Amino acid sequence: MKQYSVLLAGVVVLMLISASCNSEKSKELVKKETTLQVPELSIQFDNKIDSIIALMTLEEKIGMLHGNSMFANKAVERLGIPELTMADGPLGVREEISRDSWAPAGWENDFATYYPAGGGLAATWNPELAHLFGNSVGEEARARGKDELLSPAINIIRTPLGGRTYEYFTEDPFLNAKMVVPFIVGVQQNDVAACVKHYAVNNQETNRDYVDVLVDERTLREIYLPAFKAAAIDAQAYSFMGAYNKFRGEYLCENSYMLQDILREEWGFQGIVISDWAAVHDTKKSLEAGTDIEMGTPKPFNEFFFADPLVQAVEQGEISEAEIDKHIKRILRVMFNLKTIDGIGQKKGSINTEAHFRDAYEIAAESVVLLKNDSGLLPMKMEGVQRIAVIGNNATKKNALGGYGAGVKTKREVTPLEGLKNRLPEGIEILYAEGYSERYAENEKAKFGDITLSGPVPINELEPELIEEALEAVRSSDLTIVFAGSNRDYETEASDRASLDLPFGQEALIEKVLEIDPNAIVVVIAGGPFDIQHVSEQSNALVWSWFNGSEGGNALADVLLGTVNPSGKLPWTMPKKLKESPAHATNSFPGDDSVTYEEGILVGYRWFDTKKVEPLYEFGYGLSYADFQYGDLVTDQQEYAETDTVYVNLDVSNLSNMDGKETVQLYVSAENSKVERAAKELKAFTKSLIPAGETIRLPLSFKVKDLAYYNVDKKAWEVEKGTYKLLIGASSRDIRGEATITVN
Ligand code: BGC
Numbered sequence: 001m002k003q004y005s006v007l008l009a010g011v012v013v014l015m016l017i018s019a020s021c022n023s024e025k026s027k028e029l030v031k032k033e034t035t036l037q038v039p040e041l042s043i044q045f046d047n048k049i050d051s052i053i054a055l056m057t058l059e060e061k062i063g064m065l066h067g068n069s070m071f072a073n074k075a076v077e078r079l080g081i082p083e084l085t086m087a088d089g090p091l092g093v094r095e096e097i098s099r100d101s102w103a104p105a106g107w108e109n110d111f112a113t114y115y116p117a118g119g120g121l122a123a124t125w126n127p128e129l130a131h132l133f134g135n136s137v138g139e140e141a142r143a144r145g146k147d148e149l150l151s152p153a154i155n156i157i158r159t160p161l162g163g164r165t166y167e168y169f170t171e172d173p174f175l176n177a178k179m180v181v182p183f184i185v186g187v188q189q190n191d192v193a194a195c196v197k198h199y200a201v202n203n204q205e206t207n208r209d210y211v212d213v214l215v216d217e218r219t220l221r222e223i224y225l226p227a228f229k230a231a232a233i234d235a236q237a238y239s240f241m242g243a244y245n246k247f248r249g250e251y252l253c254e255n256s257y258m259l260q261d262i263l264r265e266e267w268g269f270q271g272i273v274i275s276d277w278a279a280v281h282d283t284k285k286s287l288e289a290g291t292d293i294e295m296g297t298p299k300p301f302n303e304f305f306f307a308d309p310l311v312q313a314v315e316q317g318e319i320s321e322a323e324i325d326k327h328i329k330r331i332l333r334v335m336f337n338l339k340t341i342d343g344i345g346q347k348k349g350s351i352n353t354e355a356h357f358r359d360a361y362e363i364a365a366e367s368v369v370l371l372k373n374d375s376g377l378l379p380m381k382m383e384g385v386q387r388i389a390v391i392g393n394n395a396t397k398k399n400a401l402g403g404y405g406a407g408v409k410t411k412r413e414v415t416p417l418e419g420l421k422n423r424l425p426e427g428i429e430i431l432y433a434e435g436y437s438e439r440y441a442e443n444e445k446a447k448f449g450d451i452t453l454s455g456p457v458p459i460n461e462l463e464p465e466l467i468e469e470a471l472e473a474v475r476s477s478d479l480t481i482v483f484a485g486s487n488r489d490y491e492t493e494a495s496d497r498a499s500l501d502l503p504f505g506q507e508a509l510i511e512k513v514l515e516i517d518p519n520a521i522v523v524v525i526a527g528g529p530f531d532i533q534h535v536s537e538q539s540n541a542l543v544w545s546w547f548n549g550s551e552g553g554n555a556l557a558d559v560l561l562g563t564v565n566p567s568g569k570l571p572w573t574m575p576k577k578l579k580e581s582p583a584h585a586t587n588s589f590p591g592d593d594s595v596t597y598e599e600g601i602l603v604g605y606r607w608f609d610t611k612k613v614e615p616l617y618e619f620g621y622g623l624s625y626a627d628f629q630y631g632d633l634v635t636d637q638q639e640y641a642e643t644d645t646v647y648v649n650l651d652v653s654n655l656s657n658m659d660g661k662e663t664v665q666l667y668v669s670a671e672n673s674k675v676e677r678a679a680k681e682l683k684a685f686t687k688s689l690i691p692a693g694e695t696i697r698l699p700l701s702f703k704v705k706d707l708a709y710y711n712v713d714k715k716a717w718e719v720e721k722g723t724y725k726l727l728i729g730a731s732s733r734d735i736r737g738e739a740t741i742t743v744n
Contacts, residue, residue: 029636030699031647032686036131038185040236041270045336052079052332053325058314061328065287066306067295069099073331082340084293084331086148086195086274088405090167091117091547093140093149093351095409101298104409112140113356113550114400114410118153119527120367120546122169122179122571123622125663126687129363130179134186134194136359141192142349147338148193148239148274150405152183154227155243157528157572158203158603159583159590161448161496163455166488166527166547167406169227170571171604172619174682176227177234184235191338191347193238196231198276200224200258201597202243206453206496206590212246215597221710221717223603225262232267238334239272242291244279246594251286253279259290272330280305283313292327357412357550364548364555366661369568370623372542377519379562379625380479388428389473390417391435391513392483393504394525399547402488412550416483416523419553423561431473434466435513436504438487446498451590455495458503467512474513480520481560482513484535488547491527496590500531500578507534514538521560529574533616544568562625567661567687569622569731573604576616582607605732606678620682620731626660628690629653630736633728639742640704642719646741648700650728654690663687666700667732668707669725675709680727683707700728704743719743 053061056076063074064081072083088094093112096105113136115121121133134152141149153164157171169176180196187194201213201224215224231237240263242253252258253275263269278296280286283305286294294306302308313319332341339346350356370378395417401407414422417432424430439459446455474480484506491497501507502524511534513520521541524532525548536542543566545556558564575581582599583589585607602610605619631651640646652662664687667680684700707724708717723742729735 029634029647029649030697031701032699036182036185038234038236039188041238041333041337043270043333045333046329049329049332049336052081053328055079056328058311058321058324061324062307062310064331065293065310065324065327066301066304067293068301070097070102070298073293080341081332081335084148084335084340085146086150086295087141087144087146088150090151090153091115091400091406091549092137092408092410093144093146094405094407110144110409111352111411112144112408113137113352113360114408114413115360116363116367116549116552117166117406117527117547118169119166119571120548121363122175123369123546123568124363124366125175125569125685126366127178127182129366131182131186132359133363134183135189136186136356138187138190138192139349140351140356141187142190142347143351146192147335147340148195149187150195150197150241151187152180152194153197154180154231155198155200155202156224156603158597159496160500160529160572160575160578160581161498161589162203162528163205163492163494163496165529166491171573172571172682173223173226175571175685177230180227181230181235184231184237188236188238190349193271193334193338195239195241195274196228196237197241198243199240199252199263200228200243201247202245202252204496204590204595205494207592208244208494210246210593211591212249212594213597214248214594216600217712218710219597219600222601229267232263232269237271238337239274240269242273242275242279244276251279251281253291254282254285254289256289264290270330270333272334283309284319287319287327288323292330352411360549361551361555364552365558365564367546367548367568368556368559368566369544369570370566371544371617372536372539373623374540377521377541378543378560380521380560382425382428385428385478387477388420388424388430389477389480390420390430390432390483391470391473391480392506392509393434393436393438394483394485394487395432397438397487399488403491404493406493407488410550414551414553416525416553416556419555419557422554423557423563431477433470433473435470435482435509436462436466436506438489438504446495448498448590453495453498455492455497456490458490460503460505462505462508467509470509471512471516474516474520480513480517482510482520482522483525484510484522485524485526485530500529502530502532502535510535511538523556529572531578532574533576536616544570562658565625565658565660566622567624567663569620569663570617571619573608573615573619574617576614580613580615601676602678606681609679609732618731618733620665620729621734622731624660624662626654626656626658626690626692628660628662628730629655630728630730631695633726633737633739635726635739635741639744641744642704644704645701646704648684648726648728650698650700650737651695652688652690652698653695654692657692659689659691661687661689662730664698664700665729665731666702667727667729667735669727670707670720671725672722673709673720677709680732682732707743
């Protein structure tokens, strides 16, 4: 077992510090040290594995190196080696797919819990919930007999248009890493391997099958790799998925710089690399670069690059059998660690249980982001309310399935409308009106400038009867909630959106509703940013929710009604205009055969803050019904050495009469750096329950070495000596306190 420190509930160490502090008020400094047991990929079976490999024929070995059905390689029954079984994905265990086609297998017992999508989990800013999620979905994967869960998906949100933004976590590498580690540990403690995807720089769906991503080394190291590195080292992930695209001229599944030099040599990864489905293009290059298993889309499985062509390559002496054995050893190592081969002591798991629905609820409840709450419209004031108008197709839209690999077949998906019905006091009448309908132009593809994307084109004209019905419902009600946003057909794998506009005429509908009821509550349900500037200006109460899992509707209703105090914070920047976000301001999306990440390290809020561009809602933003007051920022010292840890404390008071959770964020600004730096970078955060009327001292910390930038010339991380400004805030822009430290 490896001990890994992470901010999770566990051992809390209180220490009295008498050293000089940045504030006189500080008498004692609270330090929180917590540990998470990380199951390491053990090499204890290696001798046994060598003796098994010695018994295998070449054909048996090669059968293990490629898909022999849609989601498994080939067993070697003679030697007691079962298939390595896999299942998507990030929102829960995907329904069973046919062995030789993408069609559902039609099972009756492949229902699973639908968990909140990645953006929702990240919006909780709660690593404990990431662990809960990982463990819960890990139990489900085990119960379905899956060795590998093709999750988590952790690519950085580079463009707000990204079709898979909902699956991914965030635009920030630090938040990404902090959430992914406990998630993976949770999955793997169930004898299920996490498969971390998509390694790497797979940040757009447009041209994903071939686009060559050109990103400078420093940006690669500082922005796109940290969460993968944490997955490999801190979480000991058992497997990685090689992405579809190219990086610096080589496909990721044949990129020895990424797979060999960085993943295996620098990070010491001992697990297996699985290709994304049909992401292998060359037998020898791909195998020798470090891909272990080629998975793919249906064609005769023996025609895969790692099937008959590989047998021939070995027979013709182009690839050595020792090379083959290396890959088999990695696969068997993972299988032994998962107890798949002998099955002795392997966990049993559980699926579709009330406990798991409860887990999905917990995550959803902390993910909802309160964007605007003028005049305290929320939580909903129910006194005298007899009728509520619920407007919008998204009130009833289900989002568990769709968008390709991340779909889940579930027995429970509580929609927002159902959630309200479940939670509203008895006797309140709900007038539901669809308002807009989800319609797409047939045979049309979305256009981004001159470029044709492959996504659907929404029809934005409202239908007069639907508007009339909706407005009538608003007129006859005491309170209105409009549900807008998108869905899993519009935000999907394999295409990016062509614009940030709300689809299906929603903006016009919301405007009409607000004309009648200016206090209508607007709820946006989506996976990625949308242009809601106009809606935000017009409305007084604005709430953001996600593709939020089996219990999403209940969690949302609890937030609207105030049973749950909202505590979600945005995991990415919501720009005012697409053109102002970095990939678009630099005209470097989507490229063509290649795309150069011109904004470099200035991804997300790093761009907005450094270039002084005001976003609509910034990274880390989210309101509460409670009112939190921040005290002074206190550090344990003023001067630090490179090997030190900086301990920070902050008193936060809840001035309201409602308990609430607050995520305090610590950013660092390296103002005197000799290299380009972002105006600020997130270096620590902590989320805590602060009871009504109480003050709590919150501990945060980071290592001085985390202040380093990547020095490309030296090929090393370098901490610059000098002063750094610590900025503590309720978001990346709502900075409430500062302190300066010096690194000597
Ligand atoms: C996706 C992966 C997914 C795989 C299998 C690919 O298209 O990119 O994320 O795991 O399909 O469904």
